[in-house]
Amino acid sequence: MAEPLVVLDNLTKRFGAGSGGILAVDGVSMRVMPGEVLGFLGPNGAGKSTTMKMVTGYMTPTSGRALVCGKDVGEDPIWVKERVGYLPEGAPAYPDMTPASFLNFIADVRGLRGSARSEAVNKAVARAQLQGVLRQPIDTLSKGFKRRVGLAQAILHEPPVLIMDEPTDGLDPNQKHEVRRLIRELAREGGRAIVLSTHILEEVEAVCTRAVVIARGRIVADSTPAELAARSKYHHAxxxxxxxxxxxxxxxxxxxxxxxxxxxxxxxxxxxxxxxxxxxxxxxxxxxxxxxxxxxxxxxxxxxxxxxxxxxxxxxxxxxxxxxxx
Amino acid sequence: MRGWWPILKRELAGYFVTPVAYVFIVIFLVLTGVFTFELGNFYGQEGSGQADLRPFFGFHPWLYLCLVPAVAMRLWAEERRGGTLELLMTLPVTRAGAVVGKYLAAWAFCGVALALTFPMWVTVAWLGDPDHGAILTGYLGSFLMAGGFLAIGAAVSASTRSQVIAFIVSVVVCFGFLLAGYGPVINFFTAWAPAGVLEALSGFSFLTRFDAMAKGVIDARDVVFFGSLIAACLVLNAALLERGKGA
CATH class of the missing domain: 3.30.70.1320 (Multidrug efflux transporter AcrB pore domain like)
Structure with a gap:
């Protein structure tokens, strides 16, 4: 039995203290195995992004812990960040940079040097199909390309854990299709745990092997997309x-x-x-x-x-x- | 400190891919020229037989008061607004590395602008026989003072997502530091504040410390003052970053 790549153990995040505080994530526990593509579903404000921010080490949990590849994010954040590829919501990138200089910067920060760096950048560029826009400022790119730049950034170092916050949100159907194709391709390579959040249900059916539904900070369902659909009163209608x-x-x-x-x-x-x-x-x-x-x-x-x-x-x-x- | 070098490189290159760097440098050079030759009575003192850069350095504190917060305001406020702060902080870099890398890039950029005023030095050297040691000390003092302003501005920038707020607050705080040792301010406090407070207050004055260096007097205490002010602001900067993540 393989070891889980991501383990959430009673992960909790409270914003603000006392009774006026908001419990954004309320004791979430789960494990993600290699090869799984987990769709993290929930309405806006359910706690999806906050959970992801804690796994990627951006936010510190109020209580509970998140483990990536067996290590606690809070104990060794740098070690964990080396093993995680993260696409934050909206795929932020430096608008004045070109995809080429941006990806080279990411590779630099990730400690890639010389030919290893250019190989990694070239591979990410090819996968995200960015060849045509490498020298254009990111600011001038379409939303779809910007998203792909963000994806290229996240997969540059071949991370065992890939976390994407709303990877297709706001894209047109063609762009969505492209991004999903890339996600499926990454999943096929195997050995990797992919977690993506969404509130688009067709997306879960399209790319995920498992669906976790979260509402008001708690997990309310955890099964395959098909099992989830079978719960519908329209199942077999x-x-x-x-x-x-x-x-x-x-x-x-x-x-x-x-x-x-x-x-x-x-x-x-x-x-x-x-x-x-x-x-x-x-x-x-x-x-x-x-x-x-x-x-x-x-x-x-x-x-x-x-x-x-x-x-x-x-x-x-x-x-x-x-x-x-x- | 991990990650500071790639971040420094990226930031520094970032200044020069946008018009920001060129606008800043040109305005800085034009203003130093105008202030030195017109307001500073550069030639007037020439008549008195002196050849030095004191009229040039004399205006630096006031120029920096407006221009350095303009460089500092975007440091963190822009990252926060653009969402890139989340990207940066989930890359394998330490907070110290990010803070120091960004700060050093901005400081190096100010250094480039300052270094480009070298024709001033050439001019006085050509016109007369200045004390080169004193000029070098003046440059060092100016660079340190810019670093102090910048560190204050960076910390302020880390506490907000609005560049405008960052700019205005930085200018006010820097103005306070500038005037701390100024006569009327001291007089205002003399009436009621104890001597210890008065001394501490004037000790924080950028103006007094810089004046000495502009005259060519280098005092280890002044260097230590700017050094520790910068370090303290950077520590504050890192703390403010951590605090603001929830928003």
Whole structure:
């Protein structure tokens, strides 16, 4: 069994003293193994960034501790910082510098010299695909490129632990895709622990092997994205678009299908041959209603435009998990 | 102290990739020229048969009062606002390394501006027969005083994310240090303050300490004063950095 690369042990951070203080992180414990890509989910202000700032040694915990590669961040911060690659929120970089001079500076600080330095910089540049903008001031780059400069900075020294705070926040879909591709590539290399925070759920499904949901400073769920989705009431729900003969009460009819708990209206539009009705059939928890629905519709000889089996809506689970915490 | 050297290099290069360095140096040189030749009555004293740089050095405290806080204000306030402080402090550098690296870069930059006033020295050497030792001491004193102002400004900059606030507060604090030994200020305190306080107060005066050096008198106590003031400000700077992280 491999050793965990990141261990959080009852990590707590309180801002301000006394009863007026804010408990930003409240006894968070978890471990991240090599090879894992952990999605750290939660609404804004849930304590994601604060947790990451404590793991990377920027903030000191009020109590509890964070271990990276087996060492306490508070005991040997420099040793830990050598082993962590960190992309802070918004990918800050010195705006007057060019990506080339910025990455060389980071390599310098990380103690890389001579050919090792140029090799590391070149590799990071190639991975983040920065070749075209190396000599432009960072200030003048698009958001997507700025983010990639931040990523290049974080992976320059091939860290065993990579921590990214909102790596795709504020990017357009193409840029998001690029950044996710890079994260997946880094994950494939193996042996590395990657932690990324986000409040975008599709991101967790797209890149993560594990999802930890945090709300008001506490962990409220810790499982795989698929398991999390399965908690949704929409897990195994069926969404249908049908054109029934006129006069048929579609919702009432569909509600009679065995295993269907509820029928949700998805809207009606006019189409060739009548009104096209879209609805979602929510199953009784744990029931698989797809075959029954299929049979029912075929027996009625309704014209089916589209059928989709829902895997579960993460948004829904997310809301449920994070709004009920007091 | 780990990391101070790459940080110093980056900072120093940073001054010269933006117009900041050039604007600063040009204004500094123009103002020293104007002050020395016009207000300082440089030629007037020439008539009295003296060839030295006292009118030149005489204005340095006042020039530094405005210009050095302008260099210092961005040191930490900019890092804080731009979020790069978080980046810097999560790299494997110690706080001391970051504080010293940034400070030395700014000080070296001030040194470059000061060194570029060498034509003044050349001028007096050409016109007369100055005491070169005294001029060198004057330069050393000026550089030390700039370092003192800069250290105060750096500490102030570490306590805020606004460069404007950093600038104004630094100017006020530096003004206080400048005037600490000034006659009217001392007189104001003489009326009621005990002698010990009075002495301590005038001991903090940049003006008195610099005046001696501008005349060519080098006193180890003055060097120690500036050295320990700088060290104290840098320690304060590091402490303020730690405190402000939560924000």
């Amino acid at each position: 069926v969404t249908l678009s049908v054109i029934p003969p006129s006069g048929v009460m579609v919702f009432d009819e569909l509600a009679k299908v065995p295993g269907v708990a509820r029928v949700e209206d998805g809207g009606t539009v006019h189409a060739d041959g009548g009104a096209k009705v879209t609805c979602t059939l929510v199953p009784v928890r744990g029931k698989d209603i797809a075959p029954a629905v299929n049979e029912f519709v075929r027996a009625k000889q309704w014209k089916v435009e589209a059928v989709r089996l829902e895997g579960g809506r993460l948004d829904d689970v997310f809301r449920e998990l994070t709004s009920g915490v007091s």
